[in-house]
Amino acid sequence: MNWIFDLIAATLRTATPLVFGTIGETYAERAGVLNLGIEGTMYAGAFSGFAGAYLTGSVLVGLALAVVVGITSGAIMAVMTVTLGANQHVSGLGLTIALVGLSDFSNKLLFSGSGTDLKRIEPFPAWDPFAGLGDVGAIFNQYGLTYVAFLVVAPVAWWVLGRTPLGLSIRAVGENPEAADAAGISVARIRYLALMIGGGLMATGGAFITLAVLGSFTLDIIAGRGWVCIALVIFGRWRIWRGVGGALIFAAVFSLGLRLRIVPGGDAVPPELLLALPYLAVIAALAVSGRNVAYPGAYLKPYRRT
Amino acid sequence: MRILYGLTLPDSGEIQVGGQVVNIRSPRDAIAVGIGMVTQHFSLVRPMSVAENIILGRARGVRLDVDAARRLARDASERYGITVAPDAIVGNLSVGEQQRVEILKALARDCRILIMDEPTAVLVPHEVDALFATLRRLVAEGLSVVFISHKLGEVRAICDRVSVLRRGRMTGTVPGSTDERDLARMMVGRPTFGVGRAMADERLVGPPRLRVDHLTARGAHGLDVLRDVSFAVAPGEILGVAGVSGNGQTELGEVLSGMRRPTAGSVRVDDVELAGATPQAIMAARVGRIPEDRHACLVLDMSVAVNLMLERVDDFLVGGRLDQRRILEHAQDLIARYAIKAGPHDRVGTLSGGNIQKVLLARVLSRDPRVIVVSQPTRGLDVGATEYVRTELLARRAAGAAILLVSEDLDELLALSDRLVVFYEGRIVGEVSAEDADPERLGMLMAGRGVAA
């Protein structure tokens, strides 16, 4: 029985960066922008979080730095796609390439890391409020950021998007920017905000890995989680809670896959197949719904008042 | 109306609201002085609720006060009789209900002057009645309504006064009870005959070359834009299609060009069935198409020479490759023959409107089509280009082509056509020969007042 609690705990932990990333990307896409810079933003968040923590000795400063970096990344994406009206997917890819390169570059420069000599920081302490509950308590032995992700960020993000004027504007801008414009909403301003909020969240997701889980930064630390989030956003039909659900499912499958390998006979299913599922599931879902997939109406189109 | 709502800027003149001169440079300015507009193109966010659409852009503070919107909707319902469920999702509403939401939005912004642009174009009859009831109540509450329409019956039913615009000028303002024929005459005026043509011809005998039977097609909003349309065009004849824009003529052109599939009916050219056929097949039947939207049917970033042969790329190959020499010669030939003021390597997008049209003409007419479908051929062209185009069409007619001419320019139709049909709400409501064409009667037909008189 123990291993179920263990699995749940691992799922929550693994899902945390995905939750941040998915919510961040959801905000961007609901405003009408496909932000392929997510992979690079999470990466830059991971690195800057680590660098900030290492250089100042405080993980909180590191986290703050990561958030700033993320917001900046969102702003750059906004300049490209909103102000200049540049092609969204190529802009996002360029941003990812640039941010990954910058992070690795800075890593070499600052820490001249060479594999074995990894810098370490004291990660966020795990928070174990229910330590006394025995085995079940294992579920609650999570990092602070995990609690924050599920109990604070997700509900707040959902509430803001669905129940505040800002969220209403974001949704309108992503669905029908002409209508939003006619209603007096600044389409550009809203898109900037959405991208910057999204960027901050994405970077936090990346920082979670260095600041909480690993305590250090290695190359390829994000390993495609950004692309997973892109899939999860579509899987979640651009809804916050469904995206969170998708993140949990993916994390559960991933953790399960890891554990299955140890079980005799568990070798039969290659873990890679399980990991490929979210991508394949999204493509299948798109194929099945066809034209009826409710993309935000203005998805991928820069807005120009004519 | 676009000027009143701040979508376009005037070159001169002034607008006064309530005796005060106002400066309207954007929809926000218009709203600020109390002008609201409801167009055919709804500016609603479909996945959101009615209440959310109403408060869009006006909500303040941290919490979204949906209750305020609900209250507003209920008030409007009581005061104006506009019933709409505040929590309904706009995308699920009928077109008539969506239009009511648009009106509510305007009212929510304290609009005192409501402009309605062709509001009944998307409504079914009982929704029209509901709309009129609403408008009467609004007016009773002190609202001013500008009701834009070309449908005489409706205008006379709902309007106190009627102002008629013709060719960008006001022809007059008269009471709403004015006789229909007078209104029609104001709309259409005394036509001036431009290009002369050979009058009543002997040659107009012969089996029709283009036959359209019971053609039906569906448009946006799920309504039919073409309803059981039937007509025929004989060789050496120009059949003119008259009608106010938006009554199905555009869609007719699209179906005949192969760019829109009809839902029913047949299109035959010399016994070849072409309804729903590809442009390829239509061209193979020697149908030439001169489309309404020139910019969309030419590759603006490619050269004149390439655009001129784009419809028959495979005829310009040598040894499997494109024959650059012949493409160039072909272009030079057509440029000379059709007086196109451009070089073969010029990008089509840089040409003036008249020359773009000449490129299209050259491309189509040089293949000696037996049927020509042409829409709005002289829209936006200067006098010289207009004369040229009309002369060409008449020459084709003389050469025996069957020509379908769709145009919003009644003068042009009267000058060029042998017969005229009038489109109204997707149907043909009347047919006359050119000699018997009485502008007043045409105006009536175009405005939906049919055969009665």
Place this chain on the structure above:
Amino acid sequence: MTRRYDLSRAGIMGATTSGTARVSIMAVLITVGFTTTLFLLAGANPIEAYLQYLVVPLTKQFTLLEVLVASTPILLTGAAVAIAFRAGFWNIGAEGQLLAGAVAAAAIGPLVGDLSPWLAIPLMIAGGALAGAAWVLVPALLRVRLGIDEVVTTLLLNPVALLMVNALLHGPWRDPKTGFPESPRIAASAIYPDLIPKSRLHLGFVVALVVILVAWFVMTRTAAGLRMRAVGLSPHAARFAGMNVERTLLRVALVSGAIAGIAGVGEVAGIQHKLTSGLSSGFGYTGIVVAMLGGLTMPGVLLAGLLLGDLTVGASSASRALNIPSEMGEVVQGVLLLVTVGLLAVRHGRVTRSDPPPDEAEVDLEPAGAGSGEPGPRAPVEPVPI
């Protein structure tokens, strides 16, 4: 999702017309300005750094050949992406298609030992091309039949391809003796011969040049190429003129995937001689940079590919000589892409803003009583201020 007119795509299509070279040169200059700052931060002299990056690799024979080696895969992926983008098919999946081709090469390679190289190598290339085309088939069909945007579908298949490679390497293809995740070596007859002995320059470079030449010929001199370009610039006009837009897109997508697959074959047959997990260092994505920088033309791809190959080699030699992290190469790529795309967008905005020569009276010939109808002809465009 039904297809809708995407204004941003038009901006890129404008890349293929005159002024492209200017945009690319400006992009390079702006990037140079940005990277100067980075060089300074790294404590290096910018002039020296540029020399190291761009010039030094070309001065010694060894490094010059390395430049060509580094260019080989990205010339192919660049061509693949450029062809697709030009026709309006946004193939972001060149990375996955490359890996698919590599897998095919690693599968066929060990089996053709008994054949002469004249047979083995073309067979392997054909296999890789097929695999690459197969990898793009589903996204292409989804786009053509159902109108589903291919950006996400091609993108998401990239990590799937990598997972497939890892599954093979950790599973059936794991080297039984060493336990390393590497596939069995391909047969000697399948190995790309070296073009210059004792260098790493292999047949793949020639393959890349041939592909680029053929692609250039097809794009500029054949009817198929004309169709493809027309479809990319204006699908509506192309359809009106009788072209089968869907068929053209499907064909272009498959060709693009095939070329990317051939890139993968080159890495297996020319460099690694087996399948390894580190086979591609983002060649598929770099291909996008190459394609954009090259203005989506084949001559441009050739130049851009060589430039980026030069940068790659220069980055590692500069890192040794000047202590600048070699990752600068990637930063440059990313910034180059951003700047190129940004400049294109600005230019397109300017182009849209100018009206055609006004030599006619634009009288609006609307009959009496008509409504104001649709929004009129496109008014000049202005960016919406914040």
